[in-house]
Amino acid sequence: xxxxxxxxxxxxxxxxxxxxxxxxxxxxxxxxxxxxxxxxxxxxxxxxxxxxxxxxxxxxxxxxxxxxxxxxxxxxxxxxxxxxxxxxxxxxxxxxxxxxxxxxxxxxxxxxxxxxxxxxxxxxxxxxxxxxxxxxxxxxxxxxxxxxxxxxxxxxxxxxxxxxxxxxxxxxxxxxxxxxxxxxxxxxxxxxxxxxxxxxxxxxxxxxxxxxxxxxxxxxxxxxxxxxxxxxxxxxxxxxxxxxxxxxxxxxxxxxxxxxxxxxxxxxxxxxxxxxxxxxxxxxxxxxxxxxxxxxxxxxxxxxx
Amino acid sequence: xxxxxxxxxxxxxxxxxxxxxxxxxxxxxxxxxxxxxxxxxxxxxxxxxxxxxxxxxxxxxxxxxxxxxxxxxxxxxxxxxxxxxxxxxxxxxxxxxxxxxxxxxxxxxxxxxxxxxxxxxxxxxxxxxxxxxxxxxxxxxxxxxxxxxxxxxxxxxxxxxxxxxxxxxxxxxxxxxxxxxxxxxxxxxxxxxxxxxxxxxxxxxxxxxxxxxxxxxxxxxxxxxxxxxxxxxx
Numbered sequence: 028x029x030x031x032x033x034x035x036x037x038x039x040x041x042x043x044x045x046x047x048x049x050x051x052x053x054x055x056x057x058x059x060x061x062x063x064x065x066x067x068x069x070x071x072x073x074x075x076x077x078x079x080x081x082x083x084x085x086x087x088x089x090x091x092x093x094x095x096x097x098x099x100x101x102x103x104x105x106x107x108x109x110x111x112x113x114x115x116x117x118x119x120x121x122x123x124x125x126x127x128x129x130x131x132x133x134x135x136x137x138x139x140x141x142x143x144x145x146x147x148x149x150x151x152x153x154x155x156x157x158x159x160x161x162x163x164x165x166x167x168x169x170x171x172x173x174x175x176x177x178x179x180x181x182x183x184x185x186x187x188x189x190x191x192x193x194x195x196x197x198x199x200x201x202x203x204x205x206x207x208x209x210x211x212x213x214x215x216x217x218x219x220x221x222x223x224x225x226x227x228x229x230x231x232x233x234x235x236x237x238x239x240x241x242x243x244x245x246x247x248x249x250x251x252x253x254x255x256x257x258x259x260x261x262x263x264x265x266x267x268x269x270x271x272x273x274x275x276x277x278x279x280x281x282x283x284x285x286x287x288x289x290x291x292x293x294x295x296x297x298x299x300x301x302x303x304x305x306x307x308x309x310x311x312x313x314x315x316x317x318x319x320x321x322x323x324x325x326x327x328x329x330x331x332x
Numbered sequence: 333x334x335x336x337x338x339x340x341x342x343x344x345x346x347x348x349x350x351x352x353x354x355x356x357x358x359x360x361x362x363x364x365x366x367x368x369x370x371x372x373x374x375x376x377x378x379x380x381x382x383x384x385x386x387x388x389x390x391x392x393x394x395x396x397x398x399x400x401x402x403x404x405x406x407x408x409x410x411x412x413x414x415x416x417x418x419x420x421x422x423x424x425x426x427x428x429x430x431x432x433x434x435x436x437x438x439x440x441x442x443x444x445x446x447x448x449x450x451x452x453x454x455x456x457x458x459x460x461x462x463x464x465x466x467x468x469x470x471x472x473x474x475x476x477x478x479x480x481x482x483x484x485x486x487x488x489x490x491x492x493x494x495x496x497x498x499x500x501x502x503x504x505x506x507x508x509x510x511x512x513x514x515x516x517x518x519x520x521x522x523x524x525x526x527x528x529x530x531x532x533x534x535x536x537x538x539x540x541x542x543x544x545x546x547x548x549x550x551x552x553x554x555x556x557x558x559x560x561x562x563x564x565x566x
Contacts, residue, residue: 051378051389052365053526053534054464154528163468164509165528213338213346257353258465258472260380260387262341284382284465292341317397320342324392 030182031091031144034128036175039085041159042150042167045078050154051283057263058158058166059279061239061302062139063295064199064327065103065117069143071331072100072120073188079147080157082175084140089131091181093123098187099144103201104137104303118198120190137201137303146185160280162240197330203304206313207297209266210320214288217253218268225249226290227312231274235306239280242301244310248272251288258286264293266312276301294320296327333360337404343377343392347404350384355460355475359413361386362539366414371407375400381538382463383472419461419539424506426455426497426544427552428519431561435482435516439499443479451546453477454518459504461540469508469526471536476502488514493562495520497544504544508534519544522557 043066046059060066060083067077082089087106100120101108108115111127117140123129131140150157150168159167159174167173168181175181206227215223225247234243249272261267265277267287276293278301293301294315304310336348349364350357365381368388375394380387390400428451430436440447459473466472481502489512492498496507498515507513508525521544525535536542553559 048377050533051380052464052538053468054466054470055468055533154533162511165468170528210339210342212340213348257351257383257385258463259346259382259385260340260344260389262344262387262389264341282466283380284463289340292344294342317339317342321392321397324342328393 029095030180031129032094033089033175033177033179033181034092035088035090035177036179037086037088038161038174040089040175041083042080042148042157042175043083043159044080044147044157046158046279047154047156047165051260054283055154055165056160056163056280056283058156058160060141061279062103062141062201062299064201064299065139065141067331068118068193068199069100069102069141070147072102072191072193073098073143073145074191075143075145075147075185075188077331079143080150082142082148082181084131084142085138087131087133089175091129093125093127093129094180095125097123097144098190099123099142100190101140101142103140105135106140107132107135108140118193134305138305139302144181144183145188146183149182149184162280201300201303203300203308203310206311207301208294208315208320209291209297209312210294210317211314212265212289212291214251214253214256215290217251217288218290219250219252222249226274227314230309230311233304233306233308233310237306239278241275241277241281242304244274244276246273249274249290253288256286256288258284261285262292264298266290266292278302295324335408337401339397340387343390345388345390345397345400345404347386347388347408348384349386353383353462353474357384358460358462358539359415360411362419363411363414364408365538367407367411368404371403375403382465419537419541421541421543422536423543423545424521424523425547425551425555426519426521427549427557427559428455428546429549432493432520432559433497433518434562435498436518439480439482439516439518442482445479450480450518453480454499454504455544455546457543459542461536461538461542463538464534464536467507467509467511469534469536470505471540471542472503472505473542474503476504478502482516484514485516488512492517493520493558493560495522495557496562497521517562520552520557520559522552522555
């Protein structure tokens with residue numbers, strides 16, 4: 028017996044990697060870890076490829092029993108993790124002994140934690156990815172798109188790693204204290220002036236209608252004054268504004284095309300921060316120029332090399 | 333055709349070729365799509381075609397936005413539509429019946445046609461696949477004759493059976509998998525439309541042409557169809 032045995036799980040606990048690409052024209056969504064920065068760090072701690080398959084644990088409710096001694100890594104939210112009752116902090120690798128119980132209870136800070144194993148968790152990729160998309164019935168442990176469930180066994184194939192340590196100064200700030208940065212989109216000029224002011228100056232509250240497809244924000248109603256749109260491709264992080272004026276930020280499991288007007292799209296770093304917001308959280312949006320956001324992103328990627 | 337290129341995300345550019353939905357645009361969109369693939373090569377992560385646009389998702393590690401714009405301009409320079417029609421032709425056997433197509437009667441009533449005439453008109457036309465979306469392999473096709481055009485249901489069904497054939501406004505489609513749906517259902521096809529184990533994954537691809545072929549209940553069952561009735565919408 029090897030790997031980890033799932034003792035208890037929820038529909039929000041999913042095998043993820045960086046998602047599916049090259050097939051968006053078929054209506055297949057991207058999927059993948061919503062907080063990609065934490066996934067990268069969890070893998071980095073074990074010396075894995077940064078996009079290796081991890082477990083995305085949203086809100087807790089997971090209990091695992093080690094079937095062997097192993098070195099694992101944890102990054103992202105503090106979900107009150109413990110190993111045989113001893114508190115376990117994220118942003119580090121740790122040893123588990125055969126028979127020990129690893130539990131994620133509930134959010135202490137942030138919403139999503141990422142658990143990595145040596146070389147990444149085993150599963151047969153579906154269309155190039157292990158990412159679980161329940162709505163499409165794709166990916167996950169058995170390829171059928173289902174969440175982890177009691178009785179599942181999580182395995183990996185790589186030998187024990189030479190773990191790395193993350194210095195306190197390297198731990199990313201994934202809070203939403205600073206505004207989420209938005210690259211302005213094509214329809215920006217067709218929103219009312221007051222709405223543009225409101226969009227980037229009002230606080231927004233994360234609604235309870237928030238999942239891996241999108242996060243609805245509550246705040247002042249935004250008015251689009253342009254003509255009706257014909258459906259077109261939707262980028263990751265697009266902030267679409269349906270007729271009720273309450274924006275929805277589209278995440279990894281979004282539909283591939285859609286016809287609502289958009290303010291723009293969040294930057295990759297801001298997407299990771301949004302993925303850590305719980306319902307009720309307050310956040311702000313700020314505009315950013317594409318070239319600036321591009322430079323930021325390249326500098327961020329450089330830290331893992 | 334006035335081509336516009338717009339930034340829509342840090343790593344995505346929208347190439348806007350047209351402003352209206354028209355079957356005549358498809359050969360242009362397909363040619364543009366092919367040229368973009370050639371020009372971007374490994375720098376292209378995804379290309380999302382839709383009715384009037386192509387969204388280019390490029391690799392930020394390889395390309396600056398100015399370079400990406402340049403590649404798009406290069407790809408679309410002296411563009412010619414794909415000649416001789418494009419894509420493949422398909423025939424989708426379809427059992428048109430009120431028990432799997434609860435809106436057949438509604439469409440007949442609205443159009444003043446008989447149910448048989450609705451079936452003849454829907455199956456008597458070759459449709460163009462404009463785009464795939466909503467769920468994997470869901471092909472938005474058109475254009476349906478004006479007389480059959482019908483708005484989406486006010487309240488979408490929570491579950492539409494796989495293979496259901498429907499109409500929304502002047503478009504038609506078949507649901508590849510059971511899912512929620514708000515289209516007016518008129519029949520069901522036994523054909524498997526999306527399977528990740530199949531080469532190409534999706535039977536229908538953007539630019540393909542599709543006919544619905546009316547078949548009997550016996551033929552539908554022989555082809556592997558599931559005739560579990562769908563309740564009429566309240």
